Amino acid sequence: xxxxxxxxxxxxxxxxxxxxxxxxKTLKEEGIDSEIYQxxxxxxxxxxxxxxxxxxxxxxINDKVNDFVEYAANFDGFIFGSPVHYASACGxxxxxxxxxxFSGSRRKGGNVFVHKPGAxxxxxxxxxTTATLDQLNKYFTITQxxxxxxxxxxxxxxxxxxxxLEDKEGLQNMRILxxxxxxxxxxxxxxxxxxxxxxxxxxxxxxxxxR
Numbered sequence: 353x354x355x356x357x358x359x360x361x362x363x364x365x366x367x368x369x370x371x372x373x374x375x376x377k378t379l380k381e382e383g384i385d386s387e388i389y390q391x392x393x394x395x396x397x398x399x400x401x402x403x404x405x406x407x408x409x410x411x412x413i414n415d416k417v418n419d420f421v422e423y424a425a426n427f428d429g430f431i432f433g434s435p436v437h438y439a440s441a442c443g444x445x446x447x448x449x450x451x452x453x454f455s456g457s458r459r460k461g462g463n464v465f466v467h468k469p470g471a472x473x474x475x476x477x478x479x480x481t482t483a484t485l486d487q488l489n490k491y492f493t494i495t496q497x498x499x500x501x502x503x504x505x506x507x508x509x510x511x512x513x514x515x516x517l518e519d520k521e522g523l524q525n526m527r528i529l530x531x532x533x534x535x536x537x538x539x540x541x542x543x544x545x546x547x548x549x550x551x552x553x554x555x556x557x558x559x560x561x562x563r
Contacts, residue, residue, distance in 0.1 A: 353537045354385040356427040360434040360445030362393045367475035368433040370516040371508045374523050375431060375473070378530035384537060387427075389420070396447040399454060409460030411451050420448075421456045425464040428540075429500075429533055432488055433473045439480030441487050453491050463495070467550055469536045471500040471529055474507050475516065481507040496551075500536055502529035 357376060361368040372388055379386045397413050404412035411418050424430070432449065434441040457463045472488035474481050485505055492499050506529055508522035509515070516522070 353428045353541065354387065354426070355379055355429040355431060355533060355537075356424060357386055357388045358430065358432040358445075359388055359390050360432060360442060360448070361475075362391070362442070362444060363435075364390050364392075365513065366435070367508065367510055367513055367516045368435050368473070370510075370513045371473050371475055371522070371526050372431070372433050374526040375530040375533075378527040379534055382531060382534035384530075384534045389423075391444050391448060392416075396444050397451075398447045399450045405455035405458045409458060411455040413451070417448060417451045417455070421452055421459060421464060424452075424456070425459075425461065427468075428537055429469040429471075430465070430497075431471045431473060431500075431529075431533065432491075433475070434484060434488065436474055436476035436480040436484050439483045441474070441484050446487075449488075449491055453495060457495065465495045465497055467496055467498075469500050469533060469540075470495075470497040471533060472506060473526065473529070476507065476509060477511040478509065481505065481509075498536065500529060500533045502526070502532065 357372045359368055359372055376386045376388065396417065397415065402412055410421065434445045437443065453465060456465055470492040472485050474484045482505055489499055502525040504525050506525060508526065509519050
């Protein structure tokens with residue numbers, strides 16, 4: 353079992369990284385492999401709402417988002433981390449995940465996220481954290497992904513990585529989140545071995561309110 357830890361911050365070793373690294377260490381203690389994926393600083397184009405991915409099976413914009421979607425298929429769970437910018441997720445991760453989740457649901461090999469557990473963690477100097485978590489969690493709820501929680505909202509505070517290391521409660525919650533993720537993955541593995549099937553799928557129905 354393996355969890356992908358997505359660092360949506362433009363700073364490779366910044367505050368968000370500290371939170372993800374704490375999760376990675378705890379997952380390892382629980383026997384779960386993990387890997388941190390760095391979004392980097394290259395520009396990420398926003399979704400064009402062209403719906404071409406429905407026919408192509410991937411995003412029409414040929415960049416690292418398509419590579420990520422294929423790479424994500426190898427993982428059993430996901431934790432997406434973002435710094436707080438203007439009381440919301442940073443622009444890079446928002447553009448990236450809009451396209452990854454939309455085109456990923458239309459992937460020819462099947463949706464890489466559906467029914468896999470997901471969690472969001474955020475870092476902030478002071479506030480805007482809960483609004484950012486609400487934003488990121490919506491990617492999971494529209495994709496039938498169980499949301500993994502800690503004992504508090506998944507956030508750390510600090511203006512620098514060194515300050516985040518002083519947020520003892522925040523780091524403790526990262527460890528609790530990691531253990532809860534590990535427990536869910538182990539339960540799913542046990543269920544599959546016992547013959548428990550994934551939920552039945554239905555053809556999607558759309559209802560427009562303006563006729």
